[in-house]
Amino acid sequence: MSKIACQISGIVKSFGPNKVLREINLDLPAGKITALMGANGAGKSTLVKILCGVHQADAGSVFLFGKSFDPISPADAFKSGVVTVHQSINNGVIPDLDIVSNLMIDRLAEQNSGFFINSEKLKKEANKIASAMDININTATLVRDLGPADKQMIAIARAMSHSPKLLILDEPTSSLSENEAKRLFVLLEKLKKQGVAILYISHRMSDINSIADRIVAMRDGTISGLFEDKPLDYEGAVTAMLGQKLSQAAIKTNKGKRVVLNLEGIKLSDSSTPFDLSFYENEIVSITGLIGSGKTNLASEIFGLNNNSKAKMTLNANSYSPNSPKEAIAAGVFMCPKDRASNAIVSEFDISNNLALPFFKRHSKLSFLRNKTLRKNAKNSIDKLGIVCQSEMDSVTTLSGGNQQKVMVGRWLAEESSVLLLDEPFQGVDIKARRDIGLQIRSTSDQRATLIFVAELDEALEIADRVIVLHEGNLVGEFENESKNIPEIVSSFSGRSVNLNSSSYGT
Amino acid sequence: MVNVQKMSSRSFAIKYGFLILLAGLVIFFSIAAEGFAGPRSAVFIFQSVSITGILALGVTATLVVDGFDLSIGSVATSALMLSAYVMVVLEMSAFSAIIACLFMGAAVGFINGLLIVKAKVPDLLATLGMMFLLIGLQRIPTEGRSISTGMKLPDGSTTEGVYSQAFLWLGRHRLDFFLEKLIPVPVIIFILVGVLIWIFLELTRHGRLMYAIGSNETATALAGANVNKYKILAYVISGVMASIGGILLSARLGRGDIASGNNLLLDSVAAALIGFAVLGAAKPNAFGTAIGAIFVGILLQGLTMMNAPYYTQDFVKGAVLVIALIFTFALSFSGRKSGH
Numbered sequence A: 001m002s003k004i005a006c007q008i009s010g011i012v013k014s015f016g017p018n019k020v021l022r023e024i025n026l027d028l029p030a031g032k033i034t035a036l037m038g039a040n041g042a043g044k045s046t047l048v049k050i051l052c053g054v055h056q057a058d059a060g061s062v063f064l065f066g067k068s069f070d071p072i073s074p075a076d077a078f079k080s081g082v083v084t085v086h087q088s089i090n091n092g093v094i095p096d097l098d099i100v101s102n103l104m105i106d107r108l109a110e111q112n113s114g115f116f117i118n119s120e121k122l123k124k125e126a127n128k129i130a131s132a133m134d135i136n137i138n139t140a141t142l143v144r145d146l147g148p149a150d151k152q153m154i155a156i157a158r159a160m161s162h163s164p165k166l167l168i169l170d171e172p173t174s175s176l177s178e179n180e181a182k183r184l185f186v187l188l189e190k191l192k193k194q195g196v197a198i199l200y201i202s203h204r205m206s207d208i209n210s211i212a213d214r215i216v217a218m219r220d221g222t223i224s225g226l227f228e229d230k231p232l233d234y235e236g237a238v239t240a241m242l243g244q245k246l247s248q249a250a251i252k253t254n255k256g257k258r259v260v261l262n263l264e265g266i267k268l269s270d271s272s273t274p275f276d277l278s279f280y281e282n283e284i285v286s287i288t289g290l291i292g293s294g295k296t297n298l299a300s301e302i303f304g305l306n307n308n309s310k311a312k313m314t315l316n317a318n319s320y321s322p323n324s325p326k327e328a329i330a331a332g333v334f335m336c337p338k339d340r341a342s343n344a345i346v347s348e349f350d351i352s353n354n355l356a357l358p359f360f361k362r363h364s365k366l367s368f369l370r371n372k373t374l375r376k377n378a379k380n381s382i383d384k385l386g387i388v389c390q391s392e393m394d395s396v397t398t399l400s401g402g403n404q405q406k407v408m409v410g411r412w413l414a415e416e417s418s419v420l421l422l423d424e425p426f427q428g429v430d431i432k433a434r435r436d437i438g439l440q441i442r443s444t445s446d447q448r449a450t451l452i453f454v455a456e457l458d459e460a461l462e463i464a465d466r467v468i469v470l471h472e473g474n475l476v477g478e479f480e481n482e483s484k485n486i487p488e489i490v491s492s493f494s495g496r497s498v499n500l501n502s503s504s505y506g507t
Numbered sequence B: 001m002v003n004v005q006k007m008s009s010r011s012f013a014i015k016y017g018f019l020i021l022l023a024g025l026v027i028f029f030s031i032a033a034e035g036f037a038g039p040r041s042a043v044f045i046f047q048s049v050s051i052t053g054i055l056a057l058g059v060t061a062t063l064v065v066d067g068f069d070l071s072i073g074s075v076a077t078s079a080l081m082l083s084a085y086v087m088v089v090l091e092m093s094a095f096s097a098i099i100a101c102l103f104m105g106a107a108v109g110f111i112n113g114l115l116i117v118k119a120k121v122p123d124l125l126a127t128l129g130m131m132f133l134l135i136g137l138q139r140i141p142t143e144g145r146s147i148s149t150g151m152k153l154p155d156g157s158t159t160e161g162v163y164s165q166a167f168l169w170l171g172r173h174r175l176d177f178f179l180e181k182l183i184p185v186p187v188i189i190f191i192l193v194g195v196l197i198w199i200f201l202e203l204t205r206h207g208r209l210m211y212a213i214g215s216n217e218t219a220t221a222l223a224g225a226n227v228n229k230y231k232i233l234a235y236v237i238s239g240v241m242a243s244i245g246g247i248l249l250s251a252r253l254g255r256g257d258i259a260s261g262n263n264l265l266l267d268s269v270a271a272a273l274i275g276f277a278v279l280g281a282a283k284p285n286a287f288g289t290a291i292g293a294i295f296v297g298i299l300l301q302g303l304t305m306m307n308a309p310y311y312t313q314d315f316v317k318g319a320v321l322v323i324a325l326i327f328t329f330a331l332s333f334s335g336r337k338s339g340h
Helices: A044-051 A074-080 A099-108 A119-132 A148-160 A178-193 A205-211 A234-245 A295-302 A325-330 A351-363 A371-385 A401-413 A431-443 A457-463 A483-493 B009-032 B039-064 B072-089 B094-117 B123-137 B165-172 B185-203 B205-215 B217-222 B227-253 B264-280 B286-305 B310-334
Strands: A004-015 A018-029 A033-038 A059-064 A082-085 A166-170 A197-201 A214-219 A222-227 A259-266 A275-280 A283-288 A312-315 A333-336 A419-423 A449-454 A466-471 A474-480 B174-177 B179-184
Touching (some): A033 A044, A033 A205, A033 A234, A178 A197, A234 A483, A275 A449, A283 A295, A457 A483, B009 B264, B039 B072, B039 B185, B094 B123, B094 B165, B094 B227, B165 B227, B185 B286
Antiparallel strands (some): A004 A059, A259 A275, A466 A474, B174 B179
């Protein structure tokens, strides 16, 4: 049963001077689910990309059931039996076609599949696949009408029609509800029994509790821990993944006393309990929690993106109920959104225009933009944040990821605010840029309340005075960031302090 | 930034290639076609492209917000018919005719904007629908016939109104400029509109925000801009420009000719797209649009003077457009890391 399906030995990968993977050795046994954990930049996505043929390793080798496996493209990996289901489900399905076509799309793309579609035959085969996977939906349904879980199932079912040897799932439950996740787990159990090796990337305690047979932790391009003994040592794995980085930055002792933002009756999802929160002047608060914990909902609520908010908010003792980002910004509440590529960067603009985007009004006279003040503003931000560029007139796309992120954060530091929300400000950013951004946030924070939303616990501990932990829309922990609190923070982060009923589903 | 020596022949070609091509054409025609070089010929070229150019400047505004306006041609012909109807049938003044046309253009633009922003109809479909609607609407009051003084109306009466001189002045008058009666009024209006749109798009924060919306709508909304307002504004600008074009066409023709303006949409869209290639902008821009319109005008004028038959005109325009699109997309974008 525990035959080794995939043997990874000595994999090394660098991007330029950046060593991303240093000698990865890992065995993935057939018929077992291996959970992979790792902080941002640990190298887990690079490892996955090598396995599914997007990147090629610089050194080392991979064996699939003893046969050398060196895919040059995703299609190549797919043919050899390594199937990857990516985080964004929509890449795995074609929403405007029905289930039959989705399941059989690879068949249709084959050269010798004939010119006309034999719908009866296709339907029969598709139904066979669907029933083998316990998918009880009419296969004539359009995929876009399905819920996320069903889409996920279809993506996996499509992959299963190729009888994979290794199935890689990247955060598959990130867009699923608990019930939907349960259905996915039942399916994974079934695949496991068929002898498929599964590599499951997730931080979710509840996921790992229900289905993982072993946990692998990665840190700084190496395997930092392997846990196989039942019960699985989740906290040990979190510690292995975070390593020595669980040290905090200098924390302010002169935290302000004045409440800047007060929230009453915040309800983050239909099933969650409302809670209250207060944020003080000269304070940096990290709001942390796993994906799906409601962090982004909370940020949206404060920034006026949720129009049917029922929460009662006060800002500087005045009632505050923004209906749009415009109103929030006018009130002095700024937000640096997550995922800069889709939510923040204007790729056709240069650095100075990207920096000034929300405040064009302040850089113009009678609506005419003044290049001088635009450039002065840009130079100022470039100096302060250490943005590496040739000139402020360069296109923002010429910058590296870390420097782009500095521009996005600098955009909101250029003007004074009462409340600054930063959603995942360290996303896709190297350590050096993360330090620069963190220092700049801290050095400007004395007049405002700063809220930083991060999924990675080490990032939260690195910068915050106070850490707030959310889990599935509920407030599960609130801690001053002191070293004596760290064990408690870790355990509340893992979801131990709430009743997950994790034994009731899955295994 | 690429270092200056390495700003190779390639980036030079992308930036100035189209303007050099334009200069080359002018020199070629000046030598090959007798009478091409000279102020009268130059003015003729400008006159031939002025109405198309004004429409093209309007559609540029919608392209900037990553939209598209297919209804401009029909807005222009509707303005043509409306102005004739107001003066000839209703016997009202030139001023009323102009106001009615501008208002109609703004209203159509506003409805287009609402359809796109509020009803979430994709831009191409919304403006295509509007195009059909207007083509049909402008035929209803006169049962599909052109409007001229002395025509019989559906109710049996005869029209008695006339095009006022002030209105015809807009389309036919020529101003003295070194030479007597050199520059027609539509050319002046084209240049004026071009400068205004250029200033608005390039120099004001509103224009800059519209470009930001075209590049990343979500980011611009999260930066606090009223995205919907700017998108609607772009369609209103487009509608007003198209109605100005229609007024000038009407003033030139002197009658409400139902069959005029068939080519306006394609010609002006082509000018705006050719404009992407000017100065390597690789994006909609007012200067490029104006140059694009003039480029087509020079080419057609030159070829006509070299006795190329009229029926080759559309072919030539199409060829220019395809070449300009290659300039924009194959050359400019392959050198960049990310397009949009």
